[in-house]
Amino acid sequence: MHYDPCQRTFDCEPTLTDSEVLEFCREGHLLLKGVVPDEINQRACAWIDGDIPANPSYIPDGLTEADLDRIRFTHEPTSIFLEDWFIEHVLLNPQLAGALRSLLGPNIGLPVLASHHRAECPMEAQRWHQDADHIYGPEVRFLEVFYFPQDTPVELGPTELVPGSHIQPGGPRDEEGGVFCDGPAGTIGIHHQSIMHRRGKSTAEGLRRMLKYNYWRTAPPQRDWIVEEDFDFQSAYYGGHGTARFYAHMFYWLCGKGDQFRIIGGQAWPWQTENQIGPSYGFDAEEGYQPNWRRDNPDGYAR
Ligand SMILES: [Fe+2]
Numbered sequence: 001m002h003y004d005p006c007q008r009t010f011d012c013e014p015t016l017t018d019s020e021v022l023e024f025c026r027e028g029h030l031l032l033k034g035v036v037p038d039e040i041n042q043r044a045c046a047w048i049d050g051d052i053p054a055n056p057s058y059i060p061d062g063l064t065e066a067d068l069d070r071i072r073f074t075h076e077p078t079s080i081f082l083e084d085w086f087i088e089h090v091l092l093n094p095q096l097a098g099a100l101r102s103l104l105g106p107n108i109g110l111p112v113l114a115s116h117h118r119a120e121c122p123m124e125a126q127r128w129h130q131d132a133d134h135i136y137g138p139e140v141r142f143l144e145v146f147y148f149p150q151d152t153p154v155e156l157g158p159t160e161l162v163p164g165s166h167i168q169p170g171g172p173r174d175e176e177g178g179v180f181c182d183g184p185a186g187t188i189g190i191h192h193q194s195i196m197h198r199r200g201k202s203t204a205e206g207l208r209r210m211l212k213y214n215y216w217r218t219a220p221p222q223r224d225w226i227v228e229e230d231f232d233f234q235s236a237y238y239g240g241h242g243t244a245r246f247y248a249h250m251f252y253w254l255c256g257k258g259d260q261f262r263i264i265g266g267q268a269w270p271w272q273t274e275n276q277i278g279p280s281y282g283f284d285a286e287e288g289y290q291p292n293w294r295r296d297n298p299d300g301y302a303r
Helices: 018-027 038-049 065-072 078-082 084-091 094-104 244-254
Strands: 002-004 009-011 029-032 119-123 142-148 159-161 187-191 197-199 202-208 211-216
Touching (some): 018 029, 018 094, 018 244, 029 094, 065 078, 094 142, 094 187, 094 211
Antiparallel strands (some): 029 187, 142 187, 159 197
16 A cells, blocks of 8 residues: 555555456445454544544645534535544545445555535435535546444445446435445445436434545556456456447446447447357447437437
8 A cells, every 4th residue: 555645655566357347337236345444434434523633634725623623513624634643544444445436447546525414314205316516427537435343244334326328317206215325334335327226215213424525636547457368358247238338338448448448339249148149240340330428319319
């Protein structure tokens, strides 16, 4: 792990393989259960609740200690990012860092803003939504991360999300369920910022704390995660009708080949079924279309 406190960036070895990076493109989320040590989780809860004094490792330019104190008790308690123990064990958590390094390249920019999603449980579920200012596109220039510092079983209303929903508008009805990101204290989730999600319904008594923040890409994408010798771009599973083209484009963008990505439509690559007797046509096409991320024509293809 290389951490540069002046630039507020880090670098480390990637931990995801080709298949896992493609899976992230398809699913739009990844959950790391209980990866932060208990002592740190307890300290995070105490810090958030105002039960221990702040001990910022430095005062950022343009801010004063009074500013940091004010910030600490807002719904955006970003001054927690200045605590050494939080930087080392949460922001730079080894499992998280390796996954982010695989998806965001080298020298990843650390978050500059935290939001605290506090809920006094029990509480009804939120409405399904995509967060403000989300964007649809093949680019993965930043990722959203959330951290649960206390045990967050389904009963305490963890984040609930719809896998694969980060490529287009529309989601389930409010009475329909998704996948819960539940886990023990120290669970960290990574998701594409455009994914459809909500705070799940909680039935237990207690305080749900959750911090959410973004990590930022600083380098152009390339296939520098763990390469699988036998990974086959032609036969890999990219998704179904109407979606495979978007997940595949995202994967190609991450490989540094987003511009060259072309599809010819219909049953052609990247779509396929297990009942074919040969590979899909259209793989490696030099001419054809790109997926229409803007959704401003009826067939979903763009020049
Ligand atoms: Fe949200």
